[in-house]
Amino acid sequence: MKPNSDEKEPEQSNWAWPRKTWSFLSEVRRRSPLIQCITNFVSMDLMANTLLSAGASPAMLHTSDEIPDFTPHINALCINVGTLSSDWLPAMKLAAETASNLGKPWVLDPVAAGASVFRMNACLELLKLKPTVIRGNGSEIMALSKASVEPTKGVDSTHESTDAVESAKALAEATGAVVAVSGAVDIVTDGKLVVGAHNGVAMMQKITATGCSVTALIAAFVAVDQNHALEATASALSVFGIAGELGLRLANGPASLRMHLIDSLYGLDEAAVLSHVKITRF
Numbered sequence: 133m134k135p136n137s138d139e140k141e142p143e144q145s146n147w148a149w150p151r152k153t154w155s156f157l158s159e160v161r162r163r164s165p166l167i168q169c170i171t172n173f174v175s176m177d178l179m180a181n182t183l184l185s186a187g188a189s190p191a192m193l194h195t196s197d198e199i200p201d202f203t204p205h206i207n208a209l210c211i212n213v214g215t216l217s218s219d220w221l222p223a224m225k226l227a228a229e230t231a232s233n234l235g236k237p238w239v240l241d242p243v244a245a246g247a248s249v250f251r252m253n254a255c256l257e258l259l260k261l262k263p264t265v266i267r268g269n270g271s272e273i274m275a276l277s278k279a280s281v282e283p284t285k286g287v288d289s290t291h292e293s294t295d296a297v298e299s300a301k302a303l304a305e306a307t308g309a310v311v312a313v314s315g316a317v318d319i320v321t322d323g324k325l326v327v328g329a330h331n332g333v334a335m336m337q338k339i340t341a342t343g344c345s346v347t348a349l350i351a352a353f354v355a356v357d358q359n360h361a362l363e364a365t366a367s368a369l370s371v372f373g374i375a376g377e378l379g380l381r382l383a384n385g386p387a388s389l390r391m392h393l394i395d396s397l398y399g400l401d402e403a404a405v406l407s408h409v410k411i412t413r414f
């Protein structure tokens with residue numbers, strides 16, 4: 133029986149999400165999309181292991197010298213400005229431009245976007261290259277939406293994701309991207325529809341690079357169906373959150389949660405996904 137009576141919009145009604153999410157995860161496992169990640173030094177290991185556990189194939193290639201040969205063969209690209217420096221930015225732009233020109237999806241993680249003028253300008257230049265999805269925490273999405281540089285707590289958020297709903301909608305409208313704001317509730321919007329993914333546990337914030345890693349997971353989900361980027365994004369956030377929920381049952385703290393989250397993501401089965409996905413209209 134359906135858990136709600138939203139007969140008019142079966143595609144978006146709550147009962148459809150668990151099946152949709154399972155179908156995305158199954159496709160990632162079946163097709164093992166190749167995901168190029170140009171990411172910060174902190175996140176490289178957890179991001180690559182997250183992608184492998186989900187069934188995708190990560191490649192952390194970041195030099196401009198290789199992009200013309202390699203990027204045309206990827207299924208999606210993840211760009212993360214976490215440890216940005218001026219010598220890395222041209223490669224990020226070249227990879228994003230190559231992906232965009234070839235119609236391949238790419239996802240931007242604007243880590244600490246509002247922390248400096250250099251970082252903000254880099255993010256604004258990357259936005260011009262048409263990311264398919266932008267995923268940040270509340271403070272990052274609010275700063276990027278207003279293009280405002282002001283004292284921040286760096287990579288951590290001082291806002292709830294729900295504080296950033298209007299900023300996320302405005303950013304989605306302005307860029308044409310699907311925008312995701314992570315937090316206790318993960319918000320996902322294309323500028324009109326807003327959905328919330330209610331999975332995850334607070335301790336995930338105590339593991340560095342969980343945000344970076346879920347952005348890469350979004351790239352893997354979008355890679356298998358780029359025409360449904362909003363659904364792919366919400367599904368990836370929900371799956372990562374469920375891995376955190378199941379992982380916490382076995383964990384003693386952040387270090388063991390990191391390990392059990394990866395194991396839980398690897399072992400997620402249909403029954404667990406169908407019974408745990410909590411995605412609703414927001």
Ligand SMILES: Nc1ncnc2c1ncn2[C@@H]1O[C@H](COP(=O)(O)OP(=O)(O)O)[C@@H](O)[C@H]1O
Pocket residue numbers: 268269270287288289314315316317318331332333334335336337341342343344346369372373
């Ligand atoms: N309070 C919370 N409750 C449940 N899940 C959370 C909470 N805070 C963050 N998460 C989850 O942790 C992951 C990283 O999100 P977040 O900490 O917001 O990103 P970032 O590391 O970029 O700041 C996401 O999957 C998010 O859903």
Ligand SMILES: Cc1ncsc1CCOP(=O)(O)O
Pocket residue numbers: 172174175214215243287339340341342343344345
């Ligand atoms: C600590 C840190 N410093 C620069 S990038 C980075 C990792 C940030 O990872 P996340 O955004 O997933 O918390």
Ligand SMILES: [Mg+2]
Pocket residue numbers: 243244268269287343344
């Ligand atoms: Mg982050």
